Amino acid sequence: MKAMTLAAPGQPLEQAELPDPQPGPGQLQVRVSACGVCRTDLHVVDGDLTEAKLPIVPGHEIVGRVSALGDGVDGFELGQRVGIPWLGHTCGTCPYCKQGAENLCDAPGFTGYQIDGGYAELTVADADYCFALGEDGDDAALAPLLCAGLIGYRSLVMAGEDARRLGIYGFGAAAHIVTQVAAWQGREIYAFTSPGDRAAQDFARSMGAAWAGGSDESSPAELDAAIIFAPVGALVPAALRALRKGGVLVCGGIHMSDIPAFPYRDLWGERVIRSVANLTRQDAIDFLALAPRVPVRTEVVAYPLARANEALADLRSGRLTGAAVLIP
Ligand SMILES: [Zn+2]
Ligand SMILES: [Zn+2]
Numbered sequence: 001m002k003a004m005t006l007a008a009p010g011q012p013l014e015q016a017e018l019p020d021p022q023p024g025p026g027q028l029q030v031r032v033s034a035c036g037v038c039r040t041d042l043h044v045v046d047g048d049l050t051e052a053k054l055p056i057v058p059g060h061e062i063v064g065r066v067s068a069l070g071d072g073v074d075g076f077e078l079g080q081r082v083g084i085p086w087l088g089h090t091c092g093t094c095p096y097c098k099q100g101a102e103n104l105c106d107a108p109g110f111t112g113y114q115i116d117g118g119y120a121e122l123t124v125a126d127a128d129y130c131f132a133l134g135e136d137g138d139d140a141a142l143a144p145l146l147c148a149g150l151i152g153y154r155s156l157v158m159a160g161e162d163a164r165r166l167g168i169y170g171f172g173a174a175a176h177i178v179t180q181v182a183a184w185q186g187r188e189i190y191a192f193t194s195p196g197d198r199a200a201q202d203f204a205r206s207m208g209a210a211w212a213g214g215s216d217e218s219s220p221a222e223l224d225a226a227i228i229f230a231p232v233g234a235l236v237p238a239a240l241r242a243l244r245k246g247g248v249l250v251c252g253g254i255h256m257s258d259i260p261a262f263p264y265r266d267l268w269g270e271r272v273i274r275s276v277a278n279l280t281r282q283d284a285i286d287f288l289a290l291a292p293r294v295p296v297r298t299e300v301v302a303y304p305l306a307r308a309n310e311a312l313a314d315l316r317s318g319r320l321t322g323a324a325v326l327i328p
Helices: 039-046 139-146 148-159 173-184 198-206 235-242 281-290 305-317
Strands: 002-005 014-017 027-037 062-069 081-084 087-089 122-126 165-169 188-193 211-214 223-228 243-251 272-275 300-304 323-327
Touching: 002 305, 027 081, 027 139, 027 300, 027 305, 039 305, 062 122, 062 139, 081 139, 087 122, 139 148, 139 173, 139 300, 139 323, 148 173, 148 223, 148 243, 148 281, 165 173, 165 235, 173 188, 173 198, 173 323, 188 198, 188 235, 198 211, 223 235, 235 243, 300 305, 305 323
Parallel strands: 165 188, 165 223, 188 211, 223 243, 243 272, 300 323
Antiparallel strands: 002 014, 027 062, 027 122, 027 323, 062 081
């Protein structure tokens, strides 16, 4: 099969011809039809995340069809359309797994990080961590739901049900999905983009944001909660200052530049800062059921698999509107 592989951090992905991966017991072999490009892939490629299996096939927003079944797989059939997310494996025995917090598992395996992912024609995944996607919707349009959507949704849940005025910092793939869900829930969205990025601000308004402006502007309203998707630590004190007393600030990214020091009075008043790590399978079940009800419509830019490096570069530079998706 054709795949794009990362040999070492800091290097471009290389086109490779690899043996077709074979499903072990409990696994599915999936013929990939679309794989989203997530900011986490950039952090893997750039070496910000240091626990990658190398070489690795990146990609954890996978949509494809079951092409072979390993022994003992139940509940999936050949040809069925499935999604494969970031959470690829958990131990099932650590205290976090036992408490329903498998996203914090002590011995996890993540797709496209420790487990070869979807920048390929074929991939293999534990069936227990795959999700049936049904037949509604286009493969490429569904791909960003598998991480941008899931992590965005988990971040939105962490922001709290009663957070009516919600700030979103960084308007990429996750934000454009979360904004649609949050607006549908009746919340008011305040979207903060890179200063002067008019295209992103127009995009945010078109997705349902009540207000969009630069992260250098002060919020026109006091926020009940805010989510930061941009990997920029300096946004943490900025967003805190926009929060009301008791407000929650959720950091939705897996990696962020250092957070600058800020005065304690900005945190005072029982404001909360928290991160969101990974996802649970229940998040996926909940969000994949919710998305068609909104309905969430993703904005995707498709690239052939062989141009994965270009897609990553466009994501890095902020040239993208919406989500990049690779098509093998
Ligand atoms: Zn565990
Ligand atoms: Zn991701």
